[in-house]
Each structure stands twice: as C-alpha cells, then as structure tokens.
Amino acid sequence: MPAARLEIKGLSAGYGPTRVLENVSFTAEAGSRIAVLGRNGVGKTTLFATLAGQTRRYEGTIRLDDADLTGMESAQRAWNGLGFVPQSRSIFPSLTVEENLFVGLKGRPHSALAEAYEMFPRLYERRANSGAKLSGGEQQMLSTARTILGKPRVLLLDEPLEGLAPVICEELMAAFTRLASSGEMTILLVEQRIQSALDFAERVIILERGRVVWDGSSEQLAADRDTVDQLLGVSSLAH
Ligand SMILES: Nc1ncnc2c1ncn2[C@@H]1O[C@H](COP(=O)(O)OP(=O)(O)OP(=O)(O)O)[C@@H](O)[C@H]1O
Numbered sequence: 560m561p562a563a564r565l566e567i568k569g570l571s572a573g574y575g576p577t578r579v580l581e582n583v584s585f586t587a588e589a590g591s592r593i594a595v596l597g598r599n600g601v602g603k604t605t606l607f608a609t610l611a612g613q614t615r616r617y618e619g620t621i622r623l624d625d626a627d628l629t630g631m632e633s634a635q636r637a638w639n640g641l642g643f644v645p646q647s648r649s650i651f652p653s654l655t656v657e658e659n660l661f662v663g664l665k666g667r668p669h670s671a672l673a674e675a676y677e678m679f680p681r682l683y684e685r686r687a688n689s690g691a692k693l694s695g696g697e698q699q700m701l702s703t704a705r706t707i708l709g710k711p712r713v714l715l716l717d718e719p720l721e722g723l724a725p726v727i728c729e730e731l732m733a734a735f736t737r738l739a740s741s742g743e744m745t746i747l748l749v750e751q752r753i754q755s756a757l758d759f760a761e762r763v764i765i766l767e768r769g770r771v772v773w774d775g776s777s778e779q780l781a782a783d784r785d786t787v788d789q790l791l792g793v794s795s796l797a798h
C-alpha cells in the first residue's frame with residue numbers, strides 16, 4: 560500500500576475540560592515529510608495523540624485518504640494505516656526484543672520481522688535481550704520498528720532523538736529518510752533538534768499555544784532567522 564494523504568480540518572482537542580489544540584488545519588500530502596515544531600508545551604504531543612485517538616476531541620475532522628478517522632477508536636485508526644511512535648517509547652521491558660516485535664506484526668507472518676531487522680540491524684543482534692536491557696537508542700529503534708511492522712501509511716514520530724547521542728541520532732534519521740523515500744509512508748516528525756528536523760522535512764508546521772502559527776517550506780524557515788528565534792528559541796539552528 561502506498562503512502563496516504565492526511566487531512567486535518569478545524570481540529571480542537573485537549574484533556575477533559577482543558578483545551579490544548581485550537582482549530583488546527585493542514586494537509587500532509589501522500590509521501591511528504593513534515594516537521595511539526597514549537598517550544599515545550601505548545602501541543603505537539605497532543606496533536607499526535609489526538610490523531611491517534613488518545614485525547615478528547617471537541618471539533619474538527621481527521622481523514623486518512625478516503626477513511627474518516629474522526630470517530631474511530633485508536634486501534635481502528637491503526638488498522639486504517641496510522642502509525643504512532645510515542646515520545647515515551649512504550650516498549651515492554653520484560654519481553655525480549657523479538658517478543659516486542661511480535662506485538663507489532665498484527666497478524667503478519669513472523670518472516671516479516673526481517674523488515675525490522677533490515678532497518679535496524681542492531682535489533683537483530685539484541686533480539687534475545689529483554690527490553691529493559693536496551694540503550695535509549697535501541698529502545699527508540701524497537702519502538703519505531705514495532706510500529707513500522709504494522710505497515711502504516713502515515714507515520715507519526717514524536718521526538719525520536721530525545722536524549723540520544725549524536726551518532727545514534729544520525730543512524731535513526733538515516734533510517735527515517737530511507738522509510739520516507741520508499742514512497743510507502745507519509746512521515747510527520749516532532750523534534751527539538753531543529754537542524755535535524757529541517758534536514759529531514761520538506762515542510763514545517765510550527766505550533767504555538769495549540770495553534771498553527773507558521774506553515775511553509777524548510778528552506779523558507781532556514782532562511783528566516785527571526786521566525787526561528789521568535790517561535791523556536793534563539794540558537795535553535797546550527798550556525
Ligand atoms: N494528560 C494531560 N492532561 C492534562 N493536560 C495535559 C496532559 N498532557 C499534556 N497536557 C498539557 O497540554 C499542553 C500541551 O502539552 P504537550 O505535551 O502536547 O506539549 P508538547 O509541545 O508536546 O511539549 P514537549 O515539547 O515538552 O514535549 C501543556 O500545557 C500540558 O501541560
């Protein structure tokens with residue numbers, strides 16, 4: 560199945576009575592790479608969690624190609640092609656790497672595990688280790704690989720580089736770039752490492768207090784130091 564188009568219209572959502580997202584609208588074209596940026600607490604995770612059906616939605620619609628995800632439960636959204644790798648890297652610490660990957664197969668044959676090991680050879684080396692024994696980078700690889708095995712057509716990656724050493728960050732970003740160029744996935748990436756996000760994405764959406772305040776190309780943003788400083792913080796970009 561090829562990458563899907565994700566269309567978000569007038570989305571407002573939050574937690575119980577607390578409104579976090581306000582009237583968020585944008586469309587990620589099939590196969591595109593989009594970075595969702597913004598300072599801490601502006602609602603980036605809430606946006607992804609809302610797309611995945613894990614928050615309270617007040618208004619708005621979410622479509623993945625022809626499917627209207629808006630009223631669906633989380634699991635149903637996943638079956639329709641939405642993959643979410645959460646910021647918390649929710650792996651099962653007491654299960655082995657391979658057992659963790661089984662969970663992502665969703666009925667596909669075990670031979671499909673080769674896809675995960677091809678993407679992250681390190682996971683093959685660690686396949687008999689328990690999740691608890693993995694480094695932060697390996698946990699991120701496992702969390703990502705498990706989601707990828709479900710063959711998502713839109714993939715949401717929430718701060719995959721958080722807390723990782725530069726060499727591991729490069730390895731992960733290279734894997735994400737390969738996934739994106741396969742044409743099988745539309746990828747939305749939340750990242751605090753602005754330079755890595757700009758290198759990866761062709762388009763950037765910036766949130767502030769739950770609203771989209773900037774939407775344009777990565778080149779445009781890289782050249783606009785004032786916007787970067789104002790919306791993302793001084794010195795976010797490598798000089
Ligand atoms: N479970 C929750 N219940 C109530 N409020 C929450 C909950 N999770 C997040 N919030 C609030 O929603 C707002 C947005 O948080 P969110 O985690 O979406 O921001 P973020 O942009 O992902 O931040 P960060 O860069 O730190 O990951 C914050 O004010 C936060 O306190």
Ligand SMILES: [Mg+2]
Pocket residue numbers: 603604605646717
């Ligand atoms: Mg977050």
